[in-house]
Amino acid sequence: MNQRKPTEPLVTRVDVKFGEMVFRNRPAPSDDRATVWLDRYGHYHHLTEQVPVGGVAGYRALFLVDTSVHIRELQFQLPSREQAFFFQAKVSARWRVTDPVEAAKTHLTDADPVLRPHLERVLRDVSAAFPIEEGTAAERAIAAAFAPRRKQSVAQGLSVLECDATLSLDSATAGYIRKRVEKARTHEITKEDLARAGVEQSARQHLDALRDEHKIQLERMRQQHELEMRHMRVRFYNSAMAEDPNNVLAMLLADDPGRANEVMAMLLKQKQVQWDGAQGLLGTMLEHGLVNRSDVAGIIDNATSVITDSMAEAPVRLTPAPASLPLPGNRTDEPLTAEVVADAPARPLDPLRFDEEFDEDDEDDWQ
The missing domain is CATH 3.30.479.30 (Band 7 domain)
Structure with missing residues (x-):
């Protein structure tokens, strides 16, 4: 070579x-x-x-x-x-x-x-x-x-x-190319940063959307659960009241024993309403002659026994206790009052009785 x-x-x-x-x-x-x-x-x-x-x-x-x-x-x-x-x-x-x-x-x-x-x-x-x-x-x-x-x-x-x-x-071309390469590298880095920021922002938006959707679903499930529980309670109370109206009061007392006075007041008010209704019905019947004198004593005994049995479930004392059924002309509209006796044993009320001798003069007093 x-x-x-x-x-x-x-x-x-x-x-x-x-x-x-x-x-x-x-x-x-x-x-x-x-x-x-x-x-x-x-x-x-x-x-x-x-x-x-x-x-x-x-x-x-x-x-x-x-x-x-x-x-x-x-x-x-x-x-x-x-x-x-x-x-x-x-x-x-x-x-x-x-x-x-x-x-x-x-x-x-x-x-x-x-x-x-x-x-x-x-x-x-x-x-x-x-x-x-x-x-x-x-x-x-x-x-x-x-x-x-x-x-x-x-x-x-x-x-x-x-x-x-x-x-x-040459030196001039090398300097120009160096600047162009640096500019291209900076552009690529900026483009990569923007692309990465876009991906991160998209991921955050997707995560926020999932979080919001999850909250909406939880709220919807909570409302659905509350609605189902409300319907269940309504069905339960309806069933309990269908068996016995007093079941509702018993449930209230079981949930909160401190509401005993409120429950007793509700019971007494209920019995008072029943008593007033029965008394008014009997007076109306006597006033219009829908019952005989001989039937009055039986009706009074039956009503008294029903009310007495209901009141015997809670120790109460009625004050004042009526000695006899008031006449229609002299009856009062004041409600009966009751006092809860915590330590007194339950005692049935004495049945109301008319005198055995009921003459025609007494009938005028009822009318």
Whole structure:
């Protein structure tokens, strides 16, 4: 592998002199040099072996072609995708003559006039596909374009074997690109922050909506439960009152024993209402002659026993106790009063009795 000097020609022409090359001075081909002979008819012959003794008789000239591998260092200004910015490229190319006959025909002396335009054209096509900030990717693409398996044939028998490029930026372009990269990075960070904030806000809104819906469901369930309990209590009280009206008072007393006086007052008021109703009904019946005198004593006894049995459930003392049923004309509208006796045993009331002798004069008093 040689770094060829510009003054050294790639192809050297040697005129054939019959007297000198018949027995001696017959150049032999090697790995780094090829021999191309030009016969008298103008045909070129690439010989891979030394011409035998006396074999030069039919040739006019000999071309010694340099076929060794050479390295050429070049510099280019390559465009980027934006076309306004350029890569500063340092190129190292490996090349050699792969067609000695073509090199001899075209009298190749220097590879630069052929090699440089070809390399620049290929490199520009590759670099123009990349933005200015992606120089590393452009370098890899250039190396792949000149891979050894992709040997590129150039004019005059030359071939490019491999090419490596190092891309850089001038100071002004580098400063501009640095600012642009920082701006793009800041934009990406801001966009990510906004996206994250949007996701968090959406999650909070969804959570708040779930929480509100849960509260509404709980409130609805609570109201439904209260309504069901109210209906259940109504059905329970209706059932209890259907069996016995006093069951409601018993439940009140069981829930709050401190309401005993209130419960007793309610019982006494209820009995007083019953007593007043019975007394008024009996007076009305007597007034209109709906009952006989003989039935009055039985009705009084029955009413007295019913009321006495009801009042016997709670120790009470009626004050004042009536001695006899008052006459309709002299009856009073004042309600009976009762006093709760906590320690006194329950005592039935004495039944009310009329005198056995009830004459017609007494009937006038009732009327």
